[in-house]
Amino acid sequence: MPVPTGLAAATCVLLGLAVLADVFSLGVGRQYYGLWSGLGEEGIPTALEEFERVERLYRLSGVVQTVTFLVCGIVFIVWFRQMRENAQLFAPDAHRKSPGWAVWGWIVPVVSLWFPRRITLDIWTASELRRDVPDAPRTPVTIVNVWWTVWICDVTLGNLASRYLVRADEADAIKQAVGLLMVADVLDIGAAVMAIVVVRRLTRMQQRRAAWTDSGQDSPLEASGQPA
Template sequence: MIEQTDQPAARPPRFRSVGVPGRLAAGGLLLAGLGQVARAVWEVRLALAGEPAAGPPDQGNGVHRPLDALEESYHVVTSVGNGLVALCAALFIGWLWRVWDNGRALSGRRPKYAGVWVYLGWVVPLANLWVPRGIVADAFRSTAPGRRLPVSVNVWWGLWVAGLISGVGLFYGESTDETIARAYTGVWPLLLSDAVVVGAAVAGAVAVRTVTAVQLRRLREAAGPEDPVSAPAGL
């Protein structure tokens, strides 16, 4: 007599919601880009106003003169812009973690990059030149095998790396007062760097929406109409 035992059915993978996080990440990128546009407008205003007779704000040897009203307002615009960048980073990394995890569940294989690289990939020198793009690309290919990577992903990353390597815009390691002095003496390099950053933000927003849309379609197919457990509301 053959004894039969009921084997528990394999549990379907749990998928993470990406619809709302994708919209938030794209919105965060656009807000960061808008903050950079505001900086560019103030840099043009500084260039048109010209350097005051007292010279640049940073006088050298640790001496700083009092700022005028326009210079003070540029500090405010810069601080707000930096806050928007911090918000954008948090929203983007939250989205990236979700598409990475969903890609792993959809493909049933180990991702190319471990989850810790979702965070470390942005700060480890040299690795930050390719790892974040690699995570997005791997998540997309796990979601839609055989499909070409969206052009917007490469445009976003190309502009990001251009800014990172050249030390412009958000990535430039100078103080706000030093940037003000540059605006007085030669504003065009600053405006070029602003354009790079804004372009990266816009392309990044398009890339997020594109990758999210593809993964949403695949998640709905994988979850099925009668799987309320593995398909969270607001996929």
Template sequence: MNEQKTIPAAPARQVHGLRPVEKAARLTGWALLLAGLGHVLRAVWEIRLWTAGEPASGPPDRGEGAHRPLNGLEDSYHVVTSLLGAATLVCAVFFIAWLWRVRDNSVALSRESPKYTGLWVYLGWVLPVANLWIPRGLIADAYRKSVPGRKLPAVVTVWWVLWLVGLLSGTGLFFRDGADEMIERAYTEIGPVLFSEAAMAGAAVTGFLMVRAVTAAQLERIASLTPAEPPAEAPTESPAEPSAAE
């Protein structure tokens, strides 16, 4: 997994295998902000649930598969949660597509094998324990191979810490509680719920900044290895024809 093989360095201005990354980065950034907005919106609904207080009939989930009918506020919370789930799925698709491109470009620029094999681009997010460091490692490796000698931006670490906090505190991408369980938590323990939502929203914003920083550094390196186009020649004026009077 961590073995690296060095490939002979490609001469400057002859970099092959580069993939367009700017559009993918832009889509990923907007998808991250959309997911962050979803967490903010759900936090608003959780505050509304906490303010309204738990109904006398108790929590929606009665256990053993029994559920009471939802009131209007609880039903709308389910809708908000479903929208957040859809936004998160879109964000995950765009993010992985961007990560593939950045990783491939780093290999083309450095002519070195990546630190992690391609399988980890997917498994790194879902495999327990490994998902605590591999996704950040993939991005850090791609950055360092793209711009060797340059310090990794602090926003990469800030994004990853916020992501882990949100993930481990119970409202992240892989949380186990369903919407009914989250409603009960909003009624009874609003503080931890809002803390987790804030962490995920913060991870989305810093993720947006991280994607921009990594992409900008890679594009700068690519531009430095790409021949500049010659300046357009100014049109030459044709000599004026002599007039009939002359």
């Protein structure tokens, strides 16, 4: 059974690039916030040229974030779909959503708030070696729940802050919106790091399960790669 290790590696690399994009946005956002805090009288920037330069950089950081998010999202969903197909072979009875939702669950509004987490947990359960070997060690799902909680907070805050920034027409309102977007960037970094952990751990689980299925080993420790 082919486990998508190459896709997993590519997904992790792209998630790393997304983190770098967020760090870039945070750095520029801090400068942008500081410039709005230092407005002169009548709302005129004290250094107009510097203000325009930082504003251009801030807009560029948003574009970089969007591009990395889209590319990373596409590769992640391709990996996720393959993991769901493998999990179907491991345990056809462990899934509460049809395979198509492994893609559409990320796209359809409203259901995207909980369908992907539910599918991830089902893949996790189906991929555990202990379904075949009761004595095999359990892999806690805590990281999945933490990842999803941070991700939902990130998406919610980011959307609200972006809309607030578009409507803001005063310095204080713009500062608040930029500050909220910086918090969203921090959450996005946390969600990306935890997503890397989820991708690596789930891929490793399927590798062990596939090795067990293909070789028919008698020892769960051998299949899990742990020392006897």
